[in-house]
Each structure stands twice: as C-alpha cells, then as structure tokens.
Amino acid sequence: MNGPDQGHAWPSAPAPHATPVLHWQLHDVAQLPAMRAEVRRSIEAAGIDADVLDQLILALDEMASNALRHGGGRVEAALRLTSDSYLIEVSDSAASQPPTPAIGRDPSEGGLGLYLIARMARLHGWYASGGAKHVWALLPRS
Secondary structure: OOOOOOOOOOOEOOOOOOEEEEEEEEOOHHHHHHHHHHHHHHHHOOOOOHHHHHHHHHHHHHHHHHHHHHHOOOEEEEEEEOOOEEEEEEEEOOOOOOOOOOOOOOHHHOOOHHHHHHHHOOEEEEEEEOOEEEEEEEEEOO
16 A cells, blocks of 8 residues: 555455454443553563554554444454464444545544554455454564
8 A cells, every 4th residue: 555545445355364362342432441451461471572562552443443433333353363463353333334544634634544554464354244344454473
C-alpha cells in the first residue's frame, strides 16, 4: 500500500491457522485499556522487543475499537501465534460490511488505523462466517 488513497479495500481471505494465546469478549471501548495491559503483561514476559510489542498493542487496539465503534453486536478479539508472527483477529456483527479505510479524510480527523495496520502487517484480510465479520492481521514477532 502506498498511501491513504490506494488499496482502500482489505482483501477477502481466511486467517491463517495459529495457536490461541489470549481472547476477549468486548462490549465497550472502556475495556480496551485492560486488554492492552493484559497483552503487555503476557507478551512482555516472553522477552519481546519493545517496538514489536508496541506495534502489536497498537494494531489490536485499533482493530478492536473499530469493531466496537462501527461493527457492533458481539465483538471478540483474539491474539494467536504462528511460527513467526502474531495473528490478531477481531470479529463483530457487521458481516456484510468489509473493513474499509477512510478515503479523502483529513488525517487530523482520524480514520487511518487500517492503513497503519496494513503497513505493519505481513498479511491482512477479512472474511465473513457465522453471521460475523472477522478482520485479521499477521504481525511479525521480531
């Protein structure tokens, strides 16, 4: 992706297989600070690089807040591991609404989180299953 006006649709693709690490059911953005703190405690103990940890928390927080603000219904977030990456997957009840980064918006108004995640991720995508939209990103572990 080369900028906020290009690559505005996330690809439709299933998430790669990964081993579960952490899982949350979210109802309100007020739960996000506790989720971030749990990730920091759990993952920091494994000796992860501070920059990688910050990117992981940023991406998870952005994806979860998007689901809570725009997707609604039952929101779940999960952190999983592959052999060389962290898989973040967030689901919400807006199965017919693909994740769409903001287009033509002043960056000071927000809406650039999906672009940022796409730039940090090795792969990213979304799929619909069981009446839910699942948005995912694969971030490098080092």
